[in-house]
Amino acid sequence: MSRNMAVMVTILAAATWGADAARAADIKIGYTLSITGPAASLGVPQKNTVGILPAEIGGHKVRYIVLDDGGDATRSVANARKLVTEEKVDVLIGSSITPPTMPLLDVAAETGTLLIANVPAQRTVSPVDDKRRWVFKVIQGEALLARAIADHMAKAGIKSVGFIGFNDAYGEGYYNEFKTLLPERGIAIAAKEGFARADTSVTGQVLKLLAAKPDAVLVVAAGTPAVLPAKTLKERGFDKTIYQTAGIATQDFIRVGGKDVEGTVFSAGPVLVAEQLPAHNASRAIGMDYIKRYEEAYKTPFAAFGAHVDDAVRFISRAVPPALKAGTPGTPAFRAALRDALETGGEVPLAHGVANITAKDHNGLDDRAAVMVRIENGAWKLVP
Amino acid sequence: MDSTILMFLVQDGVVNGAVYALLGVALVLVFTVTRVVFIPQGAFVAYGGLTMAALEAGRTPGTAWLLLVMGVVAAGMELLRRWGTSPPRVMARILAVDIGVPCGLLAVSLWLPGHGLGQWANILLTFALVIPIGPVLYRIAFQPLADASVLVLFIVAVGIDLTMTGLGLVFFGPEGYRTEVFSAVSFSVGPLNISAQSIWIVAMAAMLLGGLFVFFERTLLGKALRASAVNRRGARLVGIPTSLSGRTAFGLAAFIGCLSGLLIAPVTTIYFDTGFMVGLKGLIGAIIGGLISYPVTAVAALVVGLLEAFSSFEASAFKEVIIFTVIIPVLLWRSLTRPHIEDEE
Incomplete structure (x- = not known):
């Protein structure tokens, strides 16, 4: 082997090692959403929302990886396994409808990965048993x-x-x-x-x-x-x-x-009529901020279920600083600390209500997460 | 169930059944001439309705670009096949027809938004954009496989349906659209309220079915199609180009699909994947007709529409189950009464 080649190999090795190290420190959030297929009208605004999520959480770079499951349970599981084993994500989020979401519970429990269920169905998080220990949900049931x-x-x-x-x-x-x-x-x-x-x-x-x-x-x-x-x-x-x-x-x-x-x-959810909410409502400012970011980025009207994706990341963010003390992202220690921190975070105001997650309740939304709306003159109108 | 409800259900069933009948007849047509079970038939319904909706909304429909791309592919295949054997004049004509025409249509669809010429101009442009997809599709996907077995053709058809549905999502987005009604008039007959649109649907279906009958019985092209349906090799021996028959059949199928889409888009919401279910119900009619008989197919499709209306009233949760179960006794009866013929050519 010539000297030049040896040098090159060393440089290459150093470069890949450096890149790996940098990437290992990033927090990784993996999504499986129904961007095509019958649930595409839910999945598309959700995928769009990933594009406007913060690039950093707690001073740490975040990488978002989105895969499409087409509303199909087989593909959502394959996506989740790929995200967990190949990408080593810290958090899984998905899917857009219930059928492809249910089997993700097993993947989460088996691999000790946090799963934020992205559907209303209450049975994704209730009851909190061994299987659902790793599953949280910030969507109204x-x-x-x-x-x-x-x-x-x-x-x-x-x-x-x-x-x-x-x-x-x-x-x-x-x-x-x-x-x-x-x-x-x-x-x-x-x-x-x-x-x-x-x-x-x-x-x-x-x-x-x-x-x-x-x-x-x-x-x-x-x-x-x-x-x-x-x-x-x-x-x-x-x-x-x-x-x-x-x-x-x-x-x-x-x-x-x-x-x-x-x-x-x-x-x-209150985000739909964010502007009409009374000033003291916790969801007002957050919801208006989401709508502004979404409509500025995509020049199309927002959809309320897109905000769930924003809420999920806002909800995780609170638990990131304590979890970072326990380990670096990508390690089981980090994931376990993240999970524990989510259960003890207290009230988190979101675009869709206020979540108060405890060890017994992995949904934690109350009546503040539901408002009545009437369609008047082609617009949403809050019913007091 | 009182007589008013009965009449409403019959009306609903006949209107839906008329559309199924159109699609069923198109399926029989394509199958007899080319031996292709034309699963993408439904996709043309969605393309027709959504292209119209896009034009109404003042947007350039994605089908205009699709037609151009398909034209380029078809012309490329044709030129490659004829390389060195055909005179330049023929080659130039291929280029002009396959690439020039789609370019012209694309230019019109790019120009049209903002110069709204009204509903009829939109309808004509929709036809011009969607119908050619049929024959070009045949040239790209099925003509090179003309001698393959029915199963191979069927699998290709399924693949094309998946592709067309996926492209529909890209072109038109995940949300549904409705188009303007042809005329907002409605008539009251006793307690029954009949909209002009539903009369349009039934009348157009009846006219088209009658027109097809005349086409097959009276015109040379229609007779040529029938000849290639009866015996492909025999038809070729007496000088009927079977690829022309195939292209004509696909063109007619695309026309019928597109027309069905235009007819139902004002009364129901059309999605990129609406066509599949509608086409499938036409297919039930076609299967009951043995994929060979036009009148039986039309009547069976009408019955499917009526059955659907009544089962959605009586047992809405089992509606699809009831409709698709109908096919089982028919298949049993057919396979017991007819000797099984191996499909070989």
């Missing part, structure tokens, strides 16, 4: 948002409700909450109908609902597909209140729905 709707219905004097929801985890999750919440308030579920995201007509279901003569109709669907039942109800002359869920909180819903979704009432 269905119960929280459903309770706000049920209370609003009770206050409006509604006695019977027609339910139409997605034939999937989203629709059923909400239905299971309403099944107990509504009768407790003296409201009967007059009819329960289902439909699919890809349906081009819901006339049959709507006729069935109307035949039951309900005081209000509750639509449980996400994104623009939630327009179809509302439009069909209006076509058939239904003039009472239509309730929806937080899944509709995108500008596209209003764009597609137009005048047929005027007067729709639903519960959502």
Whole structure:
């Protein structure tokens, strides 16, 4: 071997070692989101949000790695394993809908990696057992948002409700909450109908609902597909209140729905109406800051579920300084300290409410995370 | 269920069924002529509806770029095949048609936003952008494989469907769109409220099905298509170019898909992946028709639409299950009554 080559090898080795050392000190956050496929309308604003996250947390560089799972559970697991074994991420965040999120719980528990569940489903974090020790969630569960709707219905004097929801985890999750919440308030579920995201007509279901003569109709669907039942109800002359869920909180819903979704009432995270919140509300400034950053970066309207991704990182940030004392990022010691610090962080104000996570409650959001919103003149209006 | 509900359901079923019938007939057409089970049929529905929506919103639809890229690929393949054998005049014509025309269409779609010429101009441009995708697709993907087995062609079709759906997401985004109705009038017949749009759908479907009948019975091109459907080798022996038949069949299928998309986009929200489910229901009709009979396919698709309307009323949670279960007894009956023929050519 010539001397030149030996020198070169040494330089190369030094360079790679240097790069490795620098990278090892970075905090790594890995995402598996549904950027394509049926949940793309959720995944795309979430992926966009990753682009506007802070470059440093606690003086430490952060690297964000985003992979696409297309809403598919097999791919989300493969993504998570890749992120954990190849990239050695400290935190996993994902996915955009429940089915690809559930199997991530096993990956997190098995590898001792923090997982921030990015879906409403409460069963991702409850009960906190050995499997869910590593899983946290700063998104409102269905119960929280459903309770706000049920209370609003009770206050409006509604006695019977027609339910139409997605034939999937989203629709059923909400239905299971309403099944107990509504009768407790003296409201009967007059009819329960289902439909699919890809349906081009819901006339049959709507006729069935109307035949039951309900005081209000509750639509449980996400994104623009939630327009179809509302439009069909209006076509058939239904003039009472239509309730929806937080899944509709995108500008596209209003764009597609137009005048047929005027007067729709639903519960959502406070970020949606950040500007209209009272000045003392903890989510006001944070929410407005998120909206400003997002709309400046992408020149498109923000979507409320994009803010969950911002919230997750804000939530982790609080635990980073104590965890850095315990170990360097990329090591099990760092991850364990991060996990412990999250459980004892106290109240963290977020764009979607205030999280107070404890060892017993890995969600920690309360009523401050749900506001009632009405669509008026094509805009979100806070219902006091 | 009272008679009013019954009438509403029948109306809903007929309108949906008419669209399924169109798609089912297009599937039969493509299959008989080229032996391709044309899974991407539904993608043309989405492309048609979304291209129209993009034009209405004053944007240049991604399909204009897609057509240009596909034209370049098709021209490249054609030139390579003819290199050194065809005179320059022929080569120039290929270039002009495959690259020149898409360039012109792209220029129009780049220019049109801001010069809104109204709904009919948008519809014409949508047709001009979406229909050529069909024949060009045939030249790129299926013509080189014309002698492959049905299974290979089927798998290619599935691959193309996945690609087209993915491109649809890139072109039009994850959110759905609705387009302007052709006419906002609606008529009241007793308690029934019939929108002009649903009459449009049924009338166009009926006209198109009738038109196809005349095309196959009365025109030379239609007869040539039927000949290549009956026997490809025989058709070639009597001088019918089978690749022309293939291109025509794909063009017609793209036209029918695009038209279906334009018809339903005002009454339902169209997504980049809407077409698959709609196409699949047309496929049920086509399968009941044995992928060979146009009238049986049309009637079966209508029945699928009605069945869908009634099952969404009676048991909405099991709607898809009910519709797709229909196919099982039909398949059983067909395989028991017909002797099994090996597909060899």
